[in-house]
Amino acid sequence: MIGDSSADGRSxxxxxxxxxxxxxxxxxxxxxxxxxxxxxAALAVYPQVVGPYTVIQTSRxxxxxxxxxxxxxxxxxxxxxxxxxxxxxxxxxxxFGIVGINLGSVTGAMVAxxxxxxxxxxxxxxxxxxxxYGGVRDTYVTIMTLVVALVLNTFMAQTAGSEWxxxxxxxxxxxxxNVPSLAFGxxxxxxxxxxxxLYYALLVTLVATYLGLRVLVNGSFGxxxxxxxxxxxxxxxxxxxxxxxxxVVFTIGGALAAVGGVFYASWGNYVxxxxxxIGFAALPVVWVSIGGRESLxxxxxxxxxxxxxxxxxxSGIGPVGSEWALVIVGGLLLTVILFMxxxxxxxxxxxxxxxxxxxxxxxxxxxxxxxxxx
Amino acid sequence: xxxxxxxxxxQKPAVAATGGGVDTILATKRxxxxxxxxxxxxxxxxxxxxxxxxxxxxxxxxxxxxLLELITGQLSPSAGDVYFDGHDLTGMDTHARIDTxxxxxxxxxxxxxNLTVAENLRVPLQRADGDTDxxxxxxxxxxxxxxxxxxxxxxxxxxxxxxxxxxxxxxxxPALMLLDEPVAGMSIEETADVANLIRSLHDDGxxxxxxxxxxxxxxxxxDRVTVLNQGSIFRQGPIEEIEADEDVRRIYLGENA
Numbered sequence: 001m002i003g004d005s006s007a008d009g010r011s012x013x014x015x016x017x018x019x020x021x022x023x024x025x026x027x028x029x030x031x032x033x034x035x036x037x038x039x040x041a042a043l044a045v046y047p048q049v050v051g052p053y054t055v056i057q058t059s060r061x062x063x064x065x066x067x068x069x070x071x072x073x074x075x076x077x078x079x080x081x082x083x084x085x086x087x088x089x090x091x092x093x094x095x096f097g098i099v100g101i102n103l104g105s106v107t108g109a110m111v112a113x114x115x116x117x118x119x120x121x122x123x124x125x126x127x128x129x130x131x132x133y134g135g136v137r138d139t140y141v142t143i144m145t146l147v148v149a150l151v152l153n154t155f156m157a158q159t160a161g162s163e164w165x166x167x168x169x170x171x172x173x174x175x176x177x178n179v180p181s182l183a184f185g186x187x188x189x190x191x192x193x194x195x196x197x198l199y200y201a202l203l204v205t206l207v208a209t210y211l212g213l214r215v216l217v218n219g220s221f222g223x224x225x226x227x228x229x230x231x232x233x234x235x236x237x238x239x240x241x242x243x244x245x246x247x248v249v250f251t252i253g254g255a256l257a258a259v260g261g262v263f264y265a266s267w268g269n270y271v272x273x274x275x276x277x278i279g280f281a282a283l284p285v286v287w288v289s290i291g292g293r294e295s296l297x298x299x300x301x302x303x304x305x306x307x308x309x310x311x312x313x314x315s316g317i318g319p320v321g322s323e324w325a326l327v328i329v330g331g332l333l334l335t336v337i338l339f340m341x342x343x344x345x346x347x348x349x350x351x352x353x354x355x356x357x358x359x360x361x362x363x364x365x366x367x368x369x370x371x372x373x374x
Numbered sequence: 375x376x377x378x379x380x381x382x383x384x385q386k387p388a389v390a391a392t393g394g395g396v397d398t399i400l401a402t403k404r405x406x407x408x409x410x411x412x413x414x415x416x417x418x419x420x421x422x423x424x425x426x427x428x429x430x431x432x433x434x435x436x437x438x439x440x441l442l443e444l445i446t447g448q449l450s451p452s453a454g455d456v457y458f459d460g461h462d463l464t465g466m467d468t469h470a471r472i473d474t475x476x477x478x479x480x481x482x483x484x485x486x487x488n489l490t491v492a493e494n495l496r497v498p499l500q501r502a503d504g505d506t507d508x509x510x511x512x513x514x515x516x517x518x519x520x521x522x523x524x525x526x527x528x529x530x531x532x533x534x535x536x537x538x539x540x541x542x543x544x545x546x547x548p549a550l551m552l553l554d555e556p557v558a559g560m561s562i563e564e565t566a567d568v569a570n571l572i573r574s575l576h577d578d579g580x581x582x583x584x585x586x587x588x589x590x591x592x593x594x595x596x597d598r599v600t601v602l603n604q605g606s607i608f609r610q611g612p613i614e615e616i617e618a619d620e621d622v623r624r625i626y627l628g629e630n631a
Contacts (some may be wrong), residue, residue, distance in 0.1 A: 223495075226489070227486060230486040231486060235497065236467075236469050237380070237448075237477075237478050237480075238472065238497055238546065239469050240469055241469045241496075242469070
């Protein structure tokens with residue numbers, strides 16, 4: 001009996017691992033999952049050992065990691081480079097603010113969350129539909145998505161007048177809009193996600209999203225995405241509706257960016273048109289290029305590290321003034337693209353693989369040379 | 375120019391050929407493709423019977439590959455129609471045409487270079503129902519790449535890539551297979567293997583249209599041969615007649631002799 005149940009337990013764990021692992025993600029070893037558990041546990045105790053300022057800053061990095069995942073998913077796995085994922089991030093942030101302000105209760109914040117994610121997702125589906133069914137491809141997708149973000153930037157920037165209001169929500173132009181916090185509960189009472197609560201909500205959502213995306217990219221849909229990335233024309237000749245596949249991928253990417261946008265707006269209780277600006281639009285491309293566009297973990301890790309670095313640099317370290325922050329990030333991007341075109345995480349994985357196979361070869365050759373002596 | 379013949383396109387799938395009547399599975403009707411001032415395919419009425427192996431030959435630039443791309447929908451015609459197995463394919467997207475039961479292998483190998491052999495086969499296979507693992511093993515055996523299932527496609531030889539590509543097309547279990555130069559760049563042994571593969575699939579009921587320059591290979595597999603020249607059908611008939619034809623020798627075969 002005991003043996004039976006433990007065998008069942010193992011096969012369940014095995015089945016879960018089978019779905020999480022595959023050729024499209026890095027990290028399939030027991031060591032990897034052990035390290036993953038340790039890192040998640042460390043992040044869980046992190047707020048207990050650092051000050052509240054660091055907890056709040058780290059929450060911001062977590063919210064931005066959704067934006068990185070969104071780009072990593074569509075660019076790394078389906079080959080669609082969007083320079084405008086911030087558009088769906090920003091649309092969701094504004095919708096969250098507008099609905100949240102107008103409803104103005106804890107229940108209202110929950111409705112606003114749903115409305116914002118739906119709004120950001122629909123915006124991506126609409127843009128994706130016109131692009132992919134209109135035959136827009138490659139760099140033109142990149143340009144068009146950037147243009148959409150910049151148009152939104154210009155439009156939102158001129159909404160300063162009092163006539164630009166949706167119900168009670170003033171859009172506020174350059175000055176931005178104050179946004180309520182995410183909350184769960186009924187009526188006026190419930191859990192408001194601020195400080196450590198927001199941190200834990202983000203950590204749980206981020207880990208769940210990461211694992212969910214691993215299942216998706218290692219399943220048959222992931223194989224379809226990779227086939228589209230590798231060769232669109234050939235994939236169509238196996239009966240795949242390539243524009244539809246890209247539309248689905250782009251819409252999922254929009255949903256991920258929208259989730260990030262809601263958390264981001266709730267984190268700062270504020271959103272302004274710079275979320276659509278070119279400076280912010282470039283950041284996801286920087287994170288994902290450095291972390292490795294074919295690595296979900298790389299995208300998250302690079303976001304956390306680079307944003308932490310930018311925060312530290314913006315207050316200036318030693319002789320290095322804050323004005324150097326962007327130069328240093330830009331230099332890092334150039335260095336990575338030159339020396340590790342696949343990104344940091346895939347390159348490290350490749351090096352580890354090579355070291356492992358060299359060790360196997362060495363141990364084989366040692367036994368081979370020892371044998372005649374014996 | 376001949377007047378367009380009546381097109382006897384099969385209306386229902388899987389009607390057994392009764393007695394002498396053989397059904398037409400593929401027919402193009404006055405199919406034309408212009409590229410700027412050049413007419414690559416010029417009013418072609420090309421029809422293929424169910425269950426035959428038809429070879430398409432002709433000099434470079436005769437319009438053979440263009441004709442295949444018009445059938446699969448990679449290109450859209452300037453004029454004319456394509457019918458297959460009771461479907462009017464004209465205006466359909468490539469993926470919808472494939473779903474009616476067509477597979478294609480292009481001229482230059484188009485395998486997914488960054489995927490392994492098994493992953494390459496899974497891309498078409500995962501759209502099929504049933505025992506895909508069984509079909510995968512069977513296909514690997516058929517194209518003699520069992521030992522290289524986990525090898526990256528970029529590490530395959532040219533001949534192996536050609537076989538893999540044919541294997542990928544075969545996994546869709548099509549009624550009609552279009553092969554553009556399946557043995558280009560292959561050794562004599564590899565060519566014989568591909569001929570055997572085509573014949574065994576043909577015995578299972580698959581219809582083939584094969585574009586090929588290798589006349590020895592054409593002799594091994596073809597039922598009938600269509601000669602294209604300057605975008606039009608120049609001659610059509612059994613291989614012996616075609617090879618004996620003075621005009622065909624002059625425009626095409628002479629080059630090879």
